[in-house]
Amino acid sequence: MKKSSPTILLTGFEPFDGATVNPSAGIARRLHGRKLGRHLIEGVVLPCRFGDALAMLQSEIRRLDPVLVICLGQAGGRAEITPERVAINIDDARIPDNAGRQPVDQPIVPRGPAAYWSTLPVKAIVAALHARGLPAAVSQTAGTFVCNHVFYGLMHALRRRRGVRGGFIHLPWLPEQAGAGQPALALDVMVGAIEVTLRVALRRKRDLRAAGGRTH
Ligand code: PCA
Secondary structure, eight states: OOOOEEEEEEEEOOOTTTTTTOOHHHHHHHTTOOOEETTTEEEEOSSSTTTTTHHHHHHHHHHHOOEEEEEEEOTOOOOOOSOOEEEEOOBBSOOOTTTSEEEEEEOOTEEEEEEEOOOOOHHHHHHHHHHHOOOOBBSHHHHSSSHHHHHHHHHHHHHSSSTTEEEEEEEETTTOOOOOOBBBOOOOHHHHHHHHHHHHHHHSSOOOOOOOOOOO
């Protein structure tokens, strides 16, 4: 039976590396239960733990049967909202995760493809954010920590779900996390930016062709 409200799954992460907040969790909580037209947003906070984060994401995908999945994470030091272009099949942790695990050079899916592309219209999202005066850029690397792990696992899980699109977006620190002179964005600003992102992702099946993006 078709559900009356198609679901958007929006995930964030719990704080990690000794922090007490993570903007991605705040956004997922704030947008949980919000309607976007006919669509209902389900916000979920994932543990910052290799394996467990992915297991929870997979079970939420099975439970909610979403039409769109966007995972969010914090990338402290970045000044822009950065839709990620590509997920790579490697865990290589510079710091331990919240369970103390620190995998080095391990594939996420043994014998899986080296990489998956985001199926979000990443350049159209950046253009829409710029049009609203928000800082945004396409990122070419989601790193090799738990965010890339979840992003790769998401795209691997979606490969058999026809028409379901997904991707990952990294966010700057909140003002209270950033030191003097370090870039940050207020939670309200990021909540608004992710609402814009979700609308663009629902509306546009094809991406824009536009030059630009971060060079790293
Ligand atoms: N950022 C980390 C993991 C959780 C988060 O919010 C990362 O970029 O991998």
